Amino acid sequence: MATNRLFNSLNNVFITLVSLACTLPMLLVLMVSFTDERAIQRNGYQLWPEQFSFDAYNLLLLGSTPLYQSYMISIIITVVGTAIAVLITGLAGYTLSSSHLRYRNHLAVFFFITMVFNTGIVPWYLISTGLGLRNTIWALIIPTLLFNPFNLFLVRNYMRQIPQSLTEAARIDGAGDAFIAFRIFFPLSLPVLATITLFYGISYWNNWFNAIMLVDRESLYPLQYLLFKLNSEISMIQSMQSTMDLGINAVLPSESVKMATAILTIGPIVLFYPFLQKYFIKGLLIGSVKE
Structure with missing residues (x-):
């Protein structure tokens, strides 16, 4: 003791x-x-x-940059993109975990190949522009929407642990795949779905590459790209001040702006995590099937 x-x-x-x-x-x-x-x-x-x-926050929040609009854009693409991506990944994971699906292992190999080999930026850009996504909010959602194969395998491996007796009992009662997926598999897979929700949410929230490649309209700039652009402009002005005598004695808050940028960008993720933390538990399947 x-x-x-x-x-x-x-x-x-x-x-x-x-x-x-x-x-x-x-x-x-x-x-x-x-x-x-x-x-x-x-x-x-x-x-x-x-x-x-408070110079850094005055510059970011009260300056001429449309920070609040970019915040809304980031929130919209994170919520919408994450919800659709989790839905697609969950349904794909359920499909590949179904024992009655023929060639499911072949499909799994097909998805695995995409984890090993990458086609590169040029095909990605041509497909995105060919779909007419340029300078639309969908340019910030759809290119990242297709599920991550790693997340897919997480969901599939978790769903394969669900007893088949649940599926068989539901089919005997006349349930279809849609009912089994949404009423049985998804509720029992909340821990892994919460995990990939966090992964997708962080990916969408931190994404600035799509904006660089596909967006020219300032009204569609997400938060990360806007702050990246602002920090680049401050660094450029500082470089000009150090190399040229511009007669400007003002000190730009470059270091404090970087730190304020970090605080503003990680805030929503820090607040979002506690809502998912309760789903990171074990033993969810205990007692789901009575032997």
């Missing part, structure tokens, strides 16, 4: 230290985003700033 208490105490201390080690970098990023640029140049990154400043 005393050994167990000692182990639990040491385990709690270890987890606390690991949690602090994970929290400190995030806290440092937050504090630097509120630090005056001149103080950063003098002292570097500090957990407690020498001089507080």
Whole structure:
């Protein structure tokens, strides 16, 4: 009994230290985003700033950049794209896990090949433009919409563990594949579906490549691309100031803007994760079939 208490105490201390080690970098990023640029140049990154400043957030939130519109664009493409991608991946995983499907192993090999070989950017761009996606919001959704084969195999392998007796009992009662997929397999596969939802959501939220390749309209810029563009412009102005005598003494908050950008972009993901965390559990199938 005393050994167990000692182990639990040491385990709690270890987890606390690991949690602090994970929290400190995030806290440092937050504090630097509120630090005056001149103080950063003098002292570097500090957990407690020498001089507080809201210049970075004023530039991002109150400047001429359409940040709020880009936020809405990112939210729309993340929600819509993730929902459709999870649906497609779930249905494909159910199909490949069905024992009555002929050539399911051949289809699995076909999807596996796409994980190993990549066709490149040129075919991707030609197909995207050929579908008329350029300068539309679908250009930010459809090119990333086709399910990731890795996520597909995660779902398929999880669904293959579901007892076949559930499927057989449902078919005896006259249920079709749609009923079995949405009323039996999907509810029992919530942990893996929540996992790929997080994967797809992060992928859509952080995606800026589609905007570079397929979008020229500023009204359709997602958040990541807009902030990337803003940081590039600040870096360009700083480079011009250092190489040319422009008579400008203002100090642009380049470092604090980078940190503020990180805070603004990771916020929704940090808030989104707790809603999925409850599904990361084991033993969901216990008792689903009575022997």
